[in-house]
Amino acid sequence: MKRIQFIYFNAGGGHRAAASALKSVIEQQGRPWEVALVNLQELLSSLDIFRKITGISLEDLYNKMLARNWTLGSAFGLRIVHGAIRLYHRAMVDLLENHFRRTQPDLVVSLVPNFNRPLYQSLRGSVPYVTILTDFADYPPHFWMEKQDQYIVCGTEKALQQARRMGYRPEKIFAVSGMILRPMFYQPAAVDRAAERKRLGLDPARATGIVLFGGQGSRLMPEIARRLPDTQLIFLCGHNQPLASRLRTLRRAAPHLVQGFTAEVPYYMHLADFFIGKPGPGSISEAIAMKLPVIVESNRWTLPQERYNAEWIRQQGVGLVLRSFRRIAGAVARMQENLEEFRSRAAAIHNRAVFEIPEILSRLL
Numbered sequence: 001m002k003r004i005q006f007i008y009f010n011a012g013g014g015h016r017a018a019a020s021a022l023k024s025v026i027e028q029q030g031r032p033w034e035v036a037l038v039n040l041q042e043l044l045s046s047l048d049i050f051r052k053i054t055g056i057s058l059e060d061l062y063n064k065m066l067a068r069n070w071t072l073g074s075a076f077g078l079r080i081v082h083g084a085i086r087l088y089h090r091a092m093v094d095l096l097e098n099h100f101r102r103t104q105p106d107l108v109v110s111l112v113p114n115f116n117r118p119l120y121q122s123l124r125g126s127v128p129y130v131t132i133l134t135d136f137a138d139y140p141p142h143f144w145m146e147k148q149d150q151y152i153v154c155g156t157e158k159a160l161q162q163a164r165r166m167g168y169r170p171e172k173i174f175a176v177s178g179m180i181l182r183p184m185f186y187q188p189a190a191v192d193r194a195a196e197r198k199r200l201g202l203d204p205a206r207a208t209g210i211v212l213f214g215g216q217g218s219r220l221m222p223e224i225a226r227r228l229p230d231t232q233l234i235f236l237c238g239h240n241q242p243l244a245s246r247l248r249t250l251r252r253a254a255p256h257l258v259q260g261f262t263a264e265v266p267y268y269m270h271l272a273d274f275f276i277g278k279p280g281p282g283s284i285s286e287a288i289a290m291k292l293p294v295i296v297e298s299n300r301w302t303l304p305q306e307r308y309n310a311e312w313i314r315q316q317g318v319g320l321v322l323r324s325f326r327r328i329a330g331a332v333a334r335m336q337e338n339l340e341e342f343r344s345r346a347a348a349i350h351n352r353a354v355f356e357i358p359e360i361l362s363r364l365l
Contacts, residue, residue: 002365003034005105007112007119009041014214014282015111018134018180022109025183026358033365036103040112040119043099047088078304081114082142089118096122107365111180113139113305117146125149128364132357134179135281136312138162139305151364155179155353158308174360178351179285186289189270197271202255206232207336210272210292212283215261217243220297220325222250224276227328229253233276234268237261266290274335274342275319276328278302279309288349293342294319295331318346 006019016037023035041048085092092115100108100123108123110116110131120129130151131144137158138144144159145152145166153174154160163173194204202208211221211233217240225233225247233256237244240260247258259268265286269275275287279296287294298310298321310321319342320331335342 001032001034002106003036003104004107004109004361004365005036005038005103007038007040007108007110007115009039009112014134014280017182017282018111018132021180021182021354022357025354026361028183029358031358031362036105038099040115044092044095047091047095078139078143085114085118085142092118093122097124100126107361109361113143116144116150117142117148120146120148120150130361130364132180133159135159135305135309136179136284137305137308139308143305153357153360155351156312158312176353176356176360178349178353179281180354180357181282181285181289181351183354184266185286187266189266191267191270193271200257200271202234202257202271203232206254207274207339208232208234208272209274209276209295209332210234210236210269210287212236212265212275212277214238214278214280214283216240218278219243222246224325224328225250225252225256227325228332231332232256234272235259236265236268273339274332276332279306279313279321281306281309284309284313285351288318288346289351291343291347293335293339293346295322295328295335296320297322297325299323316345316349318342318349 006022008015008019010016019037023037026033026035096119106127108127108129110119111134116131123129128151130153132153133144133155136156145163147167151172152163152168153176154163155176155178160173160175197204209231211224213221215238217237221235221243229252232254235247235256235258237258238261244258244260269287269290269292272292275292275294277283277296279298279302284294294313296310296313298307313319313321320335322331
């Protein structure tokens with residue numbers, strides 16, 4: 001039985017979700033592989049200089065930053081991270097070499113940015129090494145793509161162009177039709193939307209937005225609620241219970257529903273007509289898979305690796321991009337006026353990446 005390792009970390013949550021989704025599909029397909037999910041943070045915990053300095057891990061620091069919207073200047077922060085990675089490069093390679101020597105994988109798949117150089121070098125060409133971008137595009141330098149002889153999987157034309165410009169050989173580049181999504185996003189809805197809205201205290205006939213900012217929520221969500229007093233909204237707050245409690249106390253003209261962490265995101269998206277949130281690759285892809293056009297914000301606070309996503313939304317015509325959520329009321333009005341047109345464009349995008357990638361891995365094995 002072939003042994004595959006999926007390398008992930010918990011910064012933002014999307015990397016682990018992608019690794020878990022791939023593992024689930026591989027098991028459903030009955031492929032004769034032993035798939036292990038490996039948390040890179042745990043492998044390198046003895047070198048976590050951020051914990052030594054601040055008392056908190058890099059993963060936790062990143063997630064707190066997202067929840068509090070402390071993202072202004074994140075491009076500069078990324079340069080600091082890259083400097084620390086260069087400083088500890090040799091030590092990381094040694095730790096990773098020991099891990100791979102002990103576990104003997106037949107294929108290593110990275111679903112993380114920033115660390116692909118030490119991961120690749122630690123294998124010394126002993127087994128195939130694959131990087132799967134879980135972003136719509138690279139954010140050079142040293143984010144997803146490095147100048148090294150490895151395989152790379154890209155979910156957009158932009159990422160493919162970047163890989164070619166980086167010098168990856170054609171046989172090392174694989175194109176898939178989008179980002180990795182959990183299989184549940186492909187299952188047909190088995191509930192009556194109007195009946196479920198009514199059961200949850202929502203108006204079945206009213207246009208409904210779903211507000212989602214990843215697993216940590218965002219302090220922008222109450223502001224959006226206040227600026228849309230007459231719009232029916234579903235708020236998914238993730239693990240941020242104080243945020244959920246605050247939203248539940250708001251008094252609004254329109255009904256609203258507040259939900260904490262849930263694995264049933266497709267269910268709640270099925271109840272909505274459009275999406276409001278940050279331009280994260282996972283959230284955008286999930287919304288589009290559920291035929292929901294999107295409204296996102298893109299400005300100096302947007303994470304640098306997510307800024308291309310806003311451009312992609314404009315190119316595909318699947319939503320609206322704002323400089324600030326202070327303009328959300330006008331955007332929602334425009335969305336509702338052109339809802340069917342936006343929804344038809346979203347429905348025309350067919351992302352099957354999670355089912356396409358196992359076949360690519362099979363070829364490499």
